[in-house]
Amino acid sequence: MTLPLTVPAPGLPARVRIHEVGPRDGLQNEKTLVPVAVKAEFIRRLADAGLTTIEATSFVRPEWVPQLADAEQLMPLIDDVRARLPVLVPNQRGLDRALALGAREIAVFASATEAFAKANLNRTVDEALAMFEPVVTAAREAGVTVRGYLSMCFGDPWEGPVPISQTVSVSRRLIDMGCDEVSLGDTIGVATPGHVQELLATLGEAGIPADRLAVHFHDTYGQALANTLAALQHGVTTVDASAGGLGGCPYAKSATGNLATEDLVWMLDGLGIETGVDIRRLTATSVWMARHLGRPSPSRTVRALSQKEM
């Protein structure tokens, strides 16, 4: 098997935790409805491939996200999986459902821009944060770890470039309300490496160190992995990615939304950064899921390895 030669680079972390979002963020954006048994097997296979954090599903109202309406059925099927299995939760009702099913980690989702808060949550940024605050408090009282997703950290389809100060301000409020970690989302994929580093530096100055942050890049303009490298150089050690690049893209068939986990692992393997992930098993899993979805994986690494080796 062709594997990259391992050559470490100075100034990078020894270990990265990959926050795998394929089963939730990935499948949520796929048109093909996936049976719950396939989702459970997908999560199991991801854990077997070495992923330690796998975002499993969402407890938003089923009619909002039909693809993930089976959360109640899914959770009992994966309760023995040996991985952290965070779930997305929008409100107290969602938290109650998640806790009843044994969730130990949740994620809430805020927006750095007013336009996207309005479009996605039908609220202002302030109203959305006010909605999440009691949920975060209740989750922490229940001993549950809380991640705050922050969308549109770099640019917004309605508002254009997003000022760094604005992203820092909302990040600060997520941390202050009790989020253990903030995942900085480049929802439309417009970020470039200087922007990433400037945002991380400014967050650091605002008292939010890299170990409270994750990065969540989209590959709409092909920038996700270069931006990830920039974030690693700035001390970030948690990186979101989606197995096989699941999640599609609104613009083109088989173009990618999320950074593909395999493309990320290839780079980290080459850099000698430990992830615990076996790229061969992960690729096999993405090929298997692509067959269920009826279309090839948009991950370049999955395509290259699967044509050659599998």
Added chain:
Amino acid sequence: MTLPLTVPAPGLPARVRIHEVGPRDGLQNEKTLVPVAVKAEFIRRLADAGLTTIEATSFVRPEWVPQLADAEQLMPLIDDVRARLPVLVPNQRGLDRALALGAREIAVFASATEAFAKANLNRTVDEALAMFEPVVTAAREAGVTVRGYLSMCFGDPWEGPVPISQTVSVSRRLIDMGCDEVSLGDTIGVATPGHVQELLATLGEAGIPADRLAVHFHDTYGQALANTLAALQHGVTTVDASAGGLGGCPYAKSATGNLATEDLVWMLDGLGIETGVDIRRLTATSVWMARHLGRPSPSRTVRALSQKEM
């Protein structure tokens, strides 16, 4: 139009020269035969988009590369294009043909590995260098600038990972025989950023500074842009790329071989690094060429911009 916010990063060059390889390296690897008039218009449009170096064609034996067998017809059609127009030349006969048509820059192509030298040139590495040496000498005597392509600098499909010392040794010989520049090719796309930086550092120790080098990354495993960022951080200011990601990939339809010029320009624009390229005009050109080839561009930036704006 969505454009990246410009946020420079420390330690990067102010300006990058893009060596556009679409008309030669790109089309050479496309199945659809492109009429010579379309090639000429392609080159003209690339120059109009601001590209200053456009590798135009190849003077290898026509039966070896049927796609570029029209070099004699092409050259007179582009002799007024205001850009550097290097051409590939394998031997004295090719150099004579190129000089007769007014070429002012040539490129020769060597291999860092014995296996690829054998496969591509049916020679050992030494024999290939011996073949090129008089060509380089004659070209320089004619006042022609010479680039040396070096393939398989990071890995080889037969030999696996390529020792850095081996790549440095052949690079040194290309410089010593008179090449003005060596383009370090990751022909199978296996490089990662630490490998890139270690190779560049070792080349520097061997007396070959970054300003005599170019990088030529393939996106087979999605690593090309991250590797380019690593090279820029190490002082490289000449980057090879292919408009629209032309050149395909042996493994999958519309997967990319070469780094797409648009994806590169997006990053450089975001970093505030000057290239002179107008990404809008370049994308329009790649969309136009994709129609001639009958398939969508594999460039993520081309896909995103063309679906939204054009």
